[in-house]
Amino acid sequence: MPTLAPSAPRAREHLNIVIVGHVDHGKSTLLGRLYADTGSLPDGKLDKVRDICRRQGKEFEYAFLFDAFLEEQEQGITIDTARTFFKWEGRHYIIIDAPGHKEFLKNMVSGAARAEAALLVIDAHEGVKEQSKKHGYLLSLLGIRQVAVIVNKMDLVGYRQDVFEAIEKEYRAFLALLKVTPERFVPVSAKLGANIARQGEEMPWYTGPTVLETLGLFRKEASQERQPLRFPVQDVYKFDARRIIAGRIATGKVRVGDRLVFSPSNKSAMIKTIEAFNVEPVPTEATAGQSTGITLDEQIFIMRGEIASHEDSVPLVSTAFRCNLFWMGRRPLEAGKKYLLRLATREVECEIVALHRIIDTMDLAARETKTSVGRNEVAELTIRTKAPITFDLYSDFEATGRFVLVDQYDVSGGGIVTEVVKDEHTVLREEARRRDIAWVKGDVGAEDRARHFGHRDALVLITGKRHTGKSMLARQLEVRLVADGRHAYLLDGANLRRGLDADLAEEDTGEIVRRFGEVARLLMDTGLIVISTTNAFAGADHQAIRTLVHPTPVITVHMSKSEEAPPPDTDLVFAGPKDFEAIADQVIEELKRRGVLAQAIGAKPQFHYSI
């Protein structure tokens, strides 16, 4: 049977490996030993460190080779992750030495998040400790599936097989709870070099691979090219005549001529070109992992944070999901508090609406219910975002199924999405999505209309109780906009009730709202600025209308006789006696600020669409 030479296909292959484990179990020593015993250190490095130790009157330790900070060497602990480069049998390794002290768990996470495989070190003498388990748990949460367990300091337990096997049994049972199957367990003495680069004669009962051989047995992760497309939009550039949508493809591939759907806006267009600098011939496709740029056949307005996919496999969109999260913040994570959520390139404000349980990483049992998650704790939560967000379940797509939370200035938590939670607008959102994706377009696009009219389409939603001047303002605004050459239309909900809604009863509010939203959507598709005021709609109805017209800009103006709390997401609030002309001015200013009106009203409309 023909076999491939093991080193041939992996020439030039690069693998990221992280070394984790409890503090003082010998991670840095293992790393130092691996380098020294394979002749991988720069000339003179070993002698230099030995010399420093001699001068400082302390025993030489291999760990000193990579603990670069004076403080690390003095305290004998690794404070921060170090990345080192190692080559063996034609394969390149980037080995990440992560700290084991619980105070530096966030540094361990930073290191491990970059790895494709892990060596988890356990001290044979001390056995399985708190961080051994926490690190194991975090590896599984970070999605690292290849794990080899290195049982170190075997010299301190007389190289006894029963000690090794007891640790193997205990830790294997723990990993099984996480549904992680370790690749293997290797008994070593990093200090003395047994089973690191050479077979340890001290342990004749062990016939498995050494640490060096274990590295060679880790597999390179398969390319994610075959998965459905996920292309998060990173930015839109207009440096020259090209309008380039830039981003890195998370999974799948794009080809010139593909029709893309952008979520959550549901806009779609065809790829005209794939752009690249100094690439010959000009590329016609780009695949998972590539940072690329595309131009579209149609000028559609899309923003950073949207995720492009093909029509037949679109990601999830909602304002809520359930997740597992680990917290690294200085302050505890609190239910009810607002945080910034970042998922792929999207940033949106969010709130923890339910804290289901804190997970004890020692035995994975649920601990008592609390209202906050402390530093280095892991929890199951439900998160709600302020605006609809596009994502996937982590089990389906890693890159679009994980997120971080930012508290104040710092990335403070990392999580994976386990379940989509339907919100009250799920049905309408799905209707809007099906409608937008299947929408039959003419040859005049939204951007053509914008250029022609001198403004983009938008919805001005005027809310408030009866007799607060909503109607007066709506009329005033329509008159002002049309007089300035804009295309505006006053849509009063009452007008639909007698015509389009004639078949509906008073209590069919859901359907009344839905029809209103669809009519507004249709009018805006013609390029109009729609001004709407309806006494009958409540706060939840306004949210439903927003869902149906998404992503068209909605400017909400709340009117009241005296000070009162406006509905959520209100842009402008006016209480007390009113000067309608001044209010109309403010609404017009807001339309400018939101990019609906391109320049000062009154001037000849001359619209230049730019991002």
Add this chain to the structure above:
Amino acid sequence: MDSHLRQLEDQSVYILREAYKHFDHLAMLWSMGKDSTVLLWLVRKAFFGHVPFPLIHIDTSYKIPAMIEYRDRIAREWRLNLVIGMNTEALAQGMNHTMGRVTCCTALKTNGMKNLIAAKGYTGIILGVRADEEGTRAKERYFSPRDKHGDWDFREQPPELWDQFKTTFPEGTHIRIHPLLDWTEINIWEYIRAENIPIIDLYFDKGDGTRYRSLGCAPCTFPIKSTAKTVDEIIEELRSTTVAERSGRAQDEGRGMELLRKDGYM
């Protein structure tokens, strides 16, 4: 191109685009050496031929003259917005390497840069440092915050995972951005070869059997013995050497680099 080089390129481009998106006052440090010139090339990759932010050169006045000629030529050809920073005050007082290498580097480079950052109000500075250069750089983040004094608190580095970087920061502080962190010296040369990047000729032997492997100020940078005359020959030489890249850089002696970098050195 080799798949690993492509991965490195994709990651660096992603980082550069994140930096450009998040920082209104962004600039890049260009020393005309091989690393920051590769970085400059990656900027052109990221922005499809454009360089949408200024390039800073901290001139110590002790640079090798050929570096200045090269700088001005490339700046012209690639239409770069070049900003030159110089600590004229320290130079007027006669600062030079004989007053102590750490002292001189701190005054002319670290403080030269800090003064320029403060004067121009930059909040993001892109640098071409690599993890494999020396120990403290191996512990850097892609997005690394610096406090009001430009100092680096390596004990409290922000978590960095899944390409979500630290892009928000209190007023008065700034972020150092390191798109080349994962590149090794040999990767740099392989990329120069693959992309045919015009590199300064001080890196090549021109007949006397010496060349520079790392570039800095003339008094503190020494050529190495080497007959490599082309990029191919340099790559060949690097594959067989175990001598550290910065062995010709005097500032790395003792704990020089840790002390320099803690105080904000690049």
